[in-house]
Every structure is written in C-alpha cells, then in structure tokens.
Amino acid sequence: MTGISEQEFVRTCVRLTGFTEYDLYGTGMAGLFLGTARDQVGEDRFAVFWAALKKALDDPQGLKTLTPTHLEAARALTYLWYTGAWPRLAPAAHAELRRQQANTEFMAAPAAYTEGLVWRTFHGHPAGAKAPGFGTWAAKPPDVPATGEAQEEQAEEPAGAYRVGMEEPVALDEVPHDLLPAFRASRDIAPSEVPTARAPEADGAAQQQKEVRA
Template identity: 30%
Template structure:
C-alpha cells in the first residue's frame, strides 16, 4: 500500500503515515477523515500531548505495516499483529481511534469542531445535539433504519 507523503499543506512525512494508518484504524477513507477539517489539528494535537519519540515509534511501526501490505486484508492483519498486539503502540492506536470517533484525547474535547465532526455521528446516522442540527423540516423524513 502507498503512504500519502503530502496532504494539503503539511510537508511532514509522518503526517502522511498518520492519515494512511488512521483510515484502516477507523474504517473511514482518508478523504472522509480529511473532510472533518480536523486531520492536521489532530496530528498536531497528538504531537503536543505525548512524547514525540513515542508517537514517531507508533508511526514507524505503522509505516512498516502499511508498506508490507499489498491488500486491505493484509493491512488489517498487520495492524492486529504489529500495532494492536504491541504494548508500546496499542494505547496510542486506541487513543487515535477515540480521537477520530469522539473528538476527545484523554477525555477532553480537542476543540468545538472535534465534537461536531466526531465520526460517531456518522455511524449513528445522527447529529451532535446542540451543535449541528439536521435541518428545517428534517423531522418529516423517516429515519433511514425506521421500521415504521
């Protein structure tokens, strides 16, 4: 698999690794993650919250998993064996997943946008209460999974 080396205006090679590994960790595409408007913010937030060497170790192991995989199934297996089974990278991977889904790092929201754009709302086919309303007359449309 190929690592995106430059996305938007971020020249940092590891940012590309972060985005490439975030996609299979979350089950969303890199474009979907980028569309949250939080990719660069999350990357910089992590760099400011944990020791840089620890984050770089996680990204190097992720890079090896990505580069050694030819198919999504191989990448999934590599993530399971090389990242999620490794005590030094498991917690960071879990924190990255939580960051994308809930917009929180260690229980605190990164910013207002991180709450609004959490991936959890897409999975639930809902909107974040008090932040991003579904729109005028949306109540007149049956929910997608409605049995009624």
C-alpha cells in the same frame, strides 16, 4: 515536524477509522489531530509508534502485532477521530509512555467535537451542532451499515486485520457485552473511563445449563 506529512497521516488514519480520505480531510481536523496525538504521546515516542503502526497495518496479522502500548496509542488516535477528544489511556500504557500530561480525557477543540466521526456511523449529527432541520427526527433514518464505499476501498485488506483479541467478526444480533459500555457510574466519569458491561446474569445461567446438558 518529524517528517509525518498530513497526507501520510490521513492515509494511515483511513485504515484505523474505516472512513475515506475524503471524509477525513473534510473534517478539517487532520492537522490538529496529528499535533494533539504527537503532543500526547511525546514527539520521539510518537515517531516510534508511527513506524510500528504502519508496519502492523501492512502485516497480515494487522494490529494484533502491535505492543500493548502502541495498541493503546492506536486506539487513542482512533478515538480522537471518532469523538474529537483524546481519551484516558490505560494506566499501564500511560506509565510506559512516561507522559508528562495528566491522564484525563479532554476535547481537542470545540470544532473537533462537532467533526467527530462517530455521529456519521449511524447517520446522525453531533448533539448541539449541524442541526438537520425542523421535524427531520420524524423521518426514518437511512439504514446502517451503509459503509459500502469504505469497505470497497479496503476490500483487499486481509480478514481480521482490524480485530484484536477476537478471531471471528462481531455478531451484531448477539453483541458481546465486553464491547459495550456498562452504566456510567457518575457523570464525572469521562466516556473513555466507562468500563465494559458485565456478562448478563441470565445468559450466564443459560450457558451453564447448556454445558450441563452437553
């Protein structure tokens, strides 16, 4: 162990994931995820990354201050919490970290999948586990976002601390294509290898017309 306690790990991950300490402990996965991330990034490099991450989270500019490789590591760690899987890293980050492991997505453990946070974001449950009961799918689900508790807890965070490459918050009625997945070209492409969607054709044309008029 290189001095990162599970408690410290969870508290920092609260800010990366937007889920509360209670939620993260409740998955039972903190120890496994810390170990997985450390194994994947490499013991020494993880210690450096961890120090940089904590510094960035306390900076008004937030995660924008991370180096690209540390940013990718922070994304991978968040992906691990959300899906239970360690993703494929950007090849540039993989190279800079000089990782020994193959750069492919893998599930940390069967239980890591069923504890993924992504399902909770829309009040769902992991496919193939935690079944909600006969006929429940006919009921109207609770509305999203109902993330009040997380937002309240983190109300003191500076605005924009959690955005990289964007100034304004993401519009949910006009979702930018480059935050959404394109098609999965084949089934052996892991979720973390799915590229972002292309700009819609029609929108591009409309945009051009607007510019012409202006």
